[in-house]
Amino acid sequence: MKKLLFFFSVLLFASPITPLVPVSYNKQQALLGKMLFFDPVLSADNKISCASCHSPSFSGADNKRFSIGVFGRIDKPMNSPSVYNAVFNCRQFWNGRANDLKQQAIMAAHDFNEMGMSDDVLEKKINSIEKYKALFKKVYGVNYIKADLIYQSIAEFEKALVTLDCRFDRYLKGDKKALNEDEKKGYYLFKVYGCITCHNGKNLGSNSFQKLGIFIKDINITEGNDRYKVTHKKSDRYVYKVPTLRNIALTAPYFHDGSVKTLKKAIELMGKYNLGIEIPKEDVLYIEKFLKTLTGKTPLILRGEYEEEK
Amino acid sequence: MKRKNKFNIYIIAVLFVGAVVIVSVLIFSMFARNYFVNSNKILYKLNLLENAENRLNYKILYSSLYLFYDNDIVTEEIQKIRKLIKEIDKMEFYKTHFKISYSYFQEYKKVFSKKEEMIFEFLRFSFPLKNSLIYLANSLKAMDFDKNNSKVVFNILSSIFLAKSALDTDLIKSIELEKVKEFKNSSNRYNRAFFLNLEVFLKYFPKYQEYLKNIINYPTTKYLDFSISSFMEVVKQDVRFFKFLSYVLSVFIGFLIILLIILINILNDKIFKISLLLQKDTLTSLSNRYKFNSDIKKIKKGGVIIFNIDKFKNINDIFGVLVGDKVLKNVSDILNRFFKERNLEVYRIGADDFAVIVNSEDKNYIEDLAKRAILEVEDKKIKIKEGDINVTLSAGIAFSKPYLENADLALKHIKTDVKDKIGIYKEVMGDIIFDNIKKSKEIKEAIEKGNIIPYFQPIVDKDKNIVKYEVLCKVRIGDKIKSIYPYLKILKENKMYHKITYIMLDSALKVLKKHPVSLSVNLSIEDIMNKDILNLIQENFTDKNISKRITFEILESEIVSYDLLQDFIKDMHQYGIRFAIDDFGSGYSNFSRVLKLNIDYLKIDGSLVKNIDRDKNSRLIVETIVDFAKKSNIKTIAEYVHSKDVFVECQKIGVDYFQGFYLGKPRENIKL
Numbered sequence: 001m002k003k004l005l006f007f008f009s010v011l012l013f014a015s016p017i018t019p020l021v022p023v024s025y026n027k028q029q030a031l032l033g034k035m036l037f038f039d040p041v042l043s044a045d046n047k048i049s050c051a052s053c054h055s056p057s058f059s060g061a062d063n064k065r066f067s068i069g070v071f072g073r074i075d076k077p078m079n080s081p082s083v084y085n086a087v088f089n090c091r092q093f094w095n096g097r098a099n100d101l102k103q104q105a106i107m108a109a110h111d112f113n114e115m116g117m118s119d120d121v122l123e124k125k126i127n128s129i130e131k132y133k134a135l136f137k138k139v140y141g142v143n144y145i146k147a148d149l150i151y152q153s154i155a156e157f158e159k160a161l162v163t164l165d166c167r168f169d170r171y172l173k174g175d176k177k178a179l180n181e182d183e184k185k186g187y188y189l190f191k192v193y194g195c196i197t198c199h200n201g202k203n204l205g206s207n208s209f210q211k212l213g214i215f216i217k218d219i220n221i222t223e224g225n226d227r228y229k230v231t232h233k234k235s236d237r238y239v240y241k242v243p244t245l246r247n248i249a250l251t252a253p254y255f256h257d258g259s260v261k262t263l264k265k266a267i268e269l270m271g272k273y274n275l276g277i278e279i280p281k282e283d284v285l286y287i288e289k290f291l292k293t294l295t296g297k298t299p300l301i302l303r304g305e306y307e308e309e310k
Numbered sequence: 311m312k313r314k315n316k317f318n319i320y321i322i323a324v325l326f327v328g329a330v331v332i333v334s335v336l337i338f339s340m341f342a343r344n345y346f347v348n349s350n351k352i353l354y355k356l357n358l359l360e361n362a363e364n365r366l367n368y369k370i371l372y373s374s375l376y377l378f379y380d381n382d383i384v385t386e387e388i389q390k391i392r393k394l395i396k397e398i399d400k401m402e403f404y405k406t407h408f409k410i411s412y413s414y415f416q417e418y419k420k421v422f423s424k425k426e427e428m429i430f431e432f433l434r435f436s437f438p439l440k441n442s443l444i445y446l447a448n449s450l451k452a453m454d455f456d457k458n459n460s461k462v463v464f465n466i467l468s469s470i471f472l473a474k475s476a477l478d479t480d481l482i483k484s485i486e487l488e489k490v491k492e493f494k495n496s497s498n499r500y501n502r503a504f505f506l507n508l509e510v511f512l513k514y515f516p517k518y519q520e521y522l523k524n525i526i527n528y529p530t531t532k533y534l535d536f537s538i539s540s541f542m543e544v545v546k547q548d549v550r551f552f553k554f555l556s557y558v559l560s561v562f563i564g565f566l567i568i569l570l571i572i573l574i575n576i577l578n579d580k581i582f583k584i585s586l587l588l589q590k591d592t593l594t595s596l597s598n599r600y601k602f603n604s605d606i607k608k609i610k611k612g613g614v615i616i617f618n619i620d621k622f623k624n625i626n627d628i629f630g631v632l633v634g635d636k637v638l639k640n641v642s643d644i645l646n647r648f649f650k651e652r653n654l655e656v657y658r659i660g661a662d663d664f665a666v667i668v669n670s671e672d673k674n675y676i677e678d679l680a681k682r683a684i685l686e687v688e689d690k691k692i693k694i695k696e697g698d699i700n701v702t703l704s705a706g707i708a709f710s711k712p713y714l715e716n717a718d719l720a721l722k723h724i725k726t727d728v729k730d731k732i733g734i735y736k737e738v739m740g741d742i743i744f745d746n747i748k749k750s751k752e753i754k755e756a757i758e759k760g761n762i763i764p765y766f767q768p769i770v771d772k773d774k775n776i777v778k779y780e781v782l783c784k785v786r787i788g789d790k791i792k793s794i795y796p797y798l799k800i801l802k803e804n805k806m807y808h809k810i811t812y813i814m815l816d817s818a819l820k821v822l823k824k825h826p827v828s829l830s831v832n833l834s835i836e837d838i839m840n841k842d843i844l845n846l847i848q849e850n851f852t853d854k855n856i857s858k859r860i861t862f863e864i865l866e867s868e869i870v871s872y873d874l875l876q877d878f879i880k881d882m883h884q885y886g887i888r889f890a891i892d893d894f895g896s897g898y899s900n901f902s903r904v905l906k907l908n909i910d911y912l913k914i915d916g917s918l919v920k921n922i923d924r925d926k927n928s929r930l931i932v933e934t935i936v937d938f939a940k941k942s943n944i945k946t947i948a949e950y951v952h953s954k955d956v957f958v959e960c961q962k963i964g965v966d967y968f969q970g971f972y973l974g975k976p977r978e979n980i981k982l
Contacts, residue, residue: 200378201381210437211434235431
């Protein structure tokens with residue numbers, strides 16, 4: 001093994017991962033967006049909020065394989081990705097059908113299985129609530145709340161959902177003690193196995209689309225909403241946005257269909273499916289240890305003290 | 311008026327063109343500013359876009375070169391471009407004004423979104439390819455293979471690295487997967503990985519190199535170039551238009567300048583004409599007082615003559631201003647001609663005052679000049695509708711500063727004595743002014759207090775029988791009774807003379823009513839034009855009882871219009887009132903005119919009578935007058951009969967009546 005590591009070491013010159021940085025946002029709009037984010041009034045049956053599937057309790061996702069939408073509809077076959085750090089995604093949704101956060105919010109609201117709303121109904125509902133009328137008047141100076149401003153506010157809130165200061169980020173910034181030796185080795189293996197080829201950038205992923213199972217002929221996994229649904233190119237089947245590895249320890253289950261329950265299994269399968277190599281068990285453990293250092297702090301806007309500031 | 315209109319039109323035109331120029335310059339600058347700000351913004355963004363495109367291509371190439379690469383760099387570049395596209399798309403000015411460029415930009419937008427998809431696809435092929443390369447290269451060291459296989463493996467690897475570097479699929483065509491088939495099921499996982507990664511590489515490489523070439527050569531920049539070049543084309547045209555506009559504005563401004571120059575010229579012209587007007591008198595075209603004042607400053611030694619038309623006011627009053635103007639014009643023409651021959655200029659310095667500056671030390675020459683000028687004027691009659699007008703002039707001369715004031719004083723001084731035609735300033739004359747003020751006060755007071763007193767001097771026949779009395783005017787100043795004579799000039803100047811006449815007539819009327827005597831009263835030409843006096847005569851003197859006993863004496867030298875007087879005499883004759891010409895023969899006598907007046911008496915001037923016993927000439931003149939009078943059936947009266955010799959002599963000549971100290975002094979009361 002040492003031999004192998006020695007051979008691979010030639011290539012380890014680059015640092016293709018960068019620490020997270022805060023994104024500037026409009027505080028008033030974001031706080032209004034936060035209120036809307038947690039308000040089930042945005043759904044057709046008044047039971048589902050954005051937070052239902054993107055809960056702070058589960059690091060911006062949920063713990064289910066498939067999320068539950070309005071009227072008990074099960075949003076199959078996609079596992080809900082985390083809203084944390086979604087602002088850094090090159091596109092939104094697993095197949096990148098939305099260009100940005102706002103578009104994602106619109107699509108989620110309109111989705112039959114998710115919120116099941118139309119803009120007309122949404123506007124009628126929100127405009128009937130005095131609390132919102134007063135707040136929108138204060139923040140945007142409008143008397144009538146247009147749906148666009150609702151989505152705008154939610155998107156602004158989501159910009160604030162950045163999980164700063166994970167141990168690995170501190171390590172990248174020069175704190176060599178932030179990682180222990182095992183974790184450092186995990187990072188090293190993460191690079192030498194080529195995980196980093198796709199999981200790079202601020203988000204360790206979410207900046208390209210890749211095919212699941214390059215090395216597997218007949219993959220036994222649900223296709224779901226892949227890139228093919230967007231481009232209608234045959235070559236885009238089983239192509240998904242590379243998911244972020246930030247807070248990955250908290251966002252089980254894994255893969256687009258939530259079919260993998262543990263992180264170890266996910267690492268193992270990725271080696272098999274996309275690297276064409278069976279990663280030895282001990283290496284998987286090292287990599288897992290490394291991935292666990294990617295858990296950042298709860299975003300400021302979700303903490304108690306931030307509310308008081310208001 | 312016409313000229314004034316023209317001038318106004320110019321002012322309006324200048325204001326109008328000025329306003330048009332200012333407004334158009336403002337609009338033009340605002341428009342141009344907006345235009346260039348906006349078009350610069352557009353061009354700037356388009357250039358940013360082009361740069362971002364190039365940077366994106368560069369980063370993709372960079373990404374393809376390095377094995378480990380932060381792909382955020384590529385996606386962030388894409389997002390930057392998308393943001394720029396959004397910003398440009400929002401620019402209304404771009405959409406409306408640069409339609410062709412904008413439509414190219416829209417093409418670019420479409421093409422770019424395709425390119426964007428292509429980039430993501432490229433990345434999808436690029437990443438696995440990178441990993442394959444890593445695995446192919448590195449598994450080599452951990453693989454198990456025999457000598458036969460080693461050659462195949464090395465051949466494969468060399469082909470792969472060549473192909474990757476050359477981006478040429480031809481180089482991997484020779485690779486036969488079959489030859490390494492046995493690795494697929496090898497017990498060594500690196501052998502298996504080698505096989506699997508080779509398989510992926512061969513599958514992905516053709517697509518990878520195709521996408522890379524396509525992305526780099528994608529026509530996004532072409533549309534962007536089109537967009538920029540057609541944008542520049544429009545800007546070029548617009549700049550031409552702006553140039554044209556600025557030329558038009560320049561022409562406008564030029565036009566405005568020309569108008570202003572014309573305006574300034576007109577103004578200059580006006581100012582010149584006004585300054586001429588200031589120097590020239592409009593009626594006579596003579597230089598005026600301003601010119602005189604400026605010219606007089608230049609003279610060092612010499613004299614100034616002032617000519618004044620005698621009794622000009624009367625002419626104006628009797629015949630009207632038009633005739634007065636004609637007289638002025640005539641006199642000024644004659645004077646001007648006379649002095650022009652002598653290289654001298656005549657100025658009109660007052661209503662009927664003319665001045666000449668003579669730059670000579672010869673006082674006699676100057677005085678002679680004045681005399682000859684007066685003769686020149688008086689020689690010529692002025693013809694008007696009502697007949698001829700005789701104009702007489704007086705002159706004042708000063709040889710010292712202040713010329714004009716001194717000459718004027720001299721003139722006023724001689725006006726008190728009609729016999730002098732020319733007065734020369736002497737320093738004592740200054741006292742006359744104070745004297746005049748004093749006299750003016752005295753006479754006013756006398757009139758108010760009733761201190762104008764009639765005196766009566768008898769007129770006798772050859773047997774010394776009193777036939778009538780002349781009413782003479784005396785004035786009481788303080789305790790003294792004085793002659794009215796020194797006050798006459800002031801009375802006339804102050805328009806009070808008729809008041810004296812009125813008092814005399816009134817006094818005469820009282821005497822006539824009381825005593826059975828005949829009286830002779832002096833009337834001036836001004837008096838017969840005064841309403842109060844005319845009324846008094848009409849109401850009280852036309853009564854037969856009175857009219858037959860009254861004679862009006864008229865001073866010959868005062869007669870300006872014989873026609874007017876003739877009418878008055880004719881009118882009064884029908885009531886039996888008689889008329890005498892006073893001071894006849896004092897130098898202005900004109901027999902034929904007097905004859906025309908149809909008067910009853912000629913009073914021979916005292917200057918002729920007083921020396922008649924010694925002066926042959928006087929005697930000859932008086933003889934002629936008496937002879938003429940007799941033939942014309944006019945009675946003669948000799949004034950100034952102060953001695954027996956004079957009385958006897960006059961009797962001899964055949965004078966009808968006599969008046970003088972020898973025969974009776976003027977008294978306050980009539981001795982009956």
